[in-house]
Amino acid sequence: MKSFHVRRGAHWMAMSLMLAVAGCGGDSGTNTGGNTGNTGNTGNTGGGGTTPTVTTDVTVGDDFFNPTSIQVSPGATVTWTWSSNRVHNVTFADNTITDSGDQGGGMHETAMPMATGDYTYQCTIHPSTMQGSVTVE
Numbered sequence: 701m702k703s704f705h706v707r708r709g710a711h712w713m714a715m716s717l718m719l720a721v722a723g724c725g726g727d728s729g730t731n732t733g734g735n736t737g738n739t740g741n742t743g744n745t746g747g748g749g750t751t752p753t754v755t756t757d758v759t760v761g762d763d764f765f766n767p768t769s770i771q772v773s774p775g776a777t778v779t780w781t782w783s784s785n786r787v788h789n790v791t792f793a794d795n796t797i798t799d800s801g802d803q804g805g806g807m808h809e810t811a812m813p814m815a816t817g818d819y820t821y822q823c824t825i826h827p828s829t830m831q832g833s834v835t836v837e
C-alpha cells in the first residue's frame with residue numbers, strides 16, 4: 701500500500717508538469733499566419749460617376765436634378781421641368797450654353813452643342829446639392 705501511494709503521487713506530479721508545459725507551449729505560436737487574405741479590394745477605382753441616363757428630360761426639384769446625369773445626341777434639345785415652385789436655375793459651366801436664369805416653375809429648353817463631351821451645370825442658388833451633367837455623345 702505504502703509504495704503504491706508513493707508511486708501514484710510521483711505519477712501525478714509528472715502528469716501535472718507535462719500538462720503545465722503543454723499549456724505554456726500552446727499559447728505561443730498561435731495567431732501567426734492568419735489575417736493575410738484581405739488584399740483583394742482593389743477594383744473600385746476609375747468610377748466616380750453613375751452611367752448617364754439616355755433622355756432629354758430632366759426634373760428640377762427642390763435641391764436636386766433628376767436624373768443627375770443624362771446622355772443626349774449632339775445638338776439635342778434638353779428640357780428641364782420644374783416640379784415645384786421654389787426658385788432654381790440651370791447654369792452651365794460652359795458659357796456657350798444658354799442658362800435658364802432663376803425660375804420658380806415652368807420649364808427651360810436648351811440646345812446642346814454639337815461637340816461631344818460632358819457639360820456640367822448647377823443651380824447657383826443651391827450649388828452644393830444641385831449639380832448635373834449632360835453628356836453629348
Ligand SMILES: [Cu+2]
Binds near residue numbers: 787788
Ligand atoms: Cu436650386
